[in-house]
Amino acid sequence: MYLDFYGFGENPFNVTSDPDFLYLSNTHREALSHLVYGINNRKGFIEITGEIGSGKTTLCKALISSLDESVKLSLVFNSSLQDSQLLEAVADDFGIKPERRAKVAFIRAINSFLLDQLQNNRNCVLIIDEAQNLKNSTLETIRMLSNLETNKEKLLQIVLVGQPQLRDKLNLPSMLQLRQRVSVRFHLMPLEKTEILSYISHRLNIAGGNDKLVFSDKAADRIFLYSEGIPRLVNLVCDKALLFGFVKETMFIDEGLVEQSIKEIEGTYPVITV
């Protein structure tokens, strides 16, 4: 692999959503401040959407590590849960054991837990990733959780994160009640053309690569054209370009290497395996 050649401690363009690599582009910075604002001000429902591979899960993970200890968190990364399973998952995350396993018992137990937390100045947050896959009945249960409030504030801040179909789903007439409760809404945009090079350099730095390794301006332009600013696609091309660079034993990644990478990804170039 090219890691040793370029002196990386770890793969700079892994496609996993590792928050240590978070680059605060304009859109990611804005999304994060909407999230923090919504949570700290107990705004209830927060909706974050973005195209496939735009960095939603990475953003959630970065948010989690930025929340202070007074925040109690429940995380749902499996959006195919039935409504009763969702309640169980939330109760489990908060360490709640209801007297009975009936839905109403769960909601009552969660409510009294949330009131207790409020009295202790703790804020409770439920984050649901991949929320575009939630079943309507599960969304209805989530709406019930959002009804838990005092006269002054929401007891539970609920962050729904998902692909653009989430927006479409919430726009259905049957979702009106839920939609009206969403008070913070943000759509993650792709990276801007001018951000591509600094995104790449940021990831190279975090991975601890050789200072001499550079991507040219034209290489970055070609990456932008192909990826349309979607970070996952940027990673895919950069990873291949480094492999081609390694084969050529060069620290200079130009548009030719990027072009080859794109051809290989698209299946129009002989595959290199090392």
Ligand SMILES: Nc1ncnc2c1ncn2[C@@H]1O[C@H](COP(=O)(O)OP(=O)(O)OP(=O)(O)O)[C@@H](O)[C@H]1O
């Ligand atoms: N702001 C960013 N800084 C650094 N890396 C990022 C950023 N946004 C996305 N990435 C990288 O892009 C890839 C895709 O990101 P992620 O998995 O978070 O996207 P997603 O929107 O959750 O995708 P999906 O729609 O498939 O769930 C990951 O490798 C991630 O590390």
Ligand SMILES: [Mg+2]
């Ligand atoms: Mg994701």
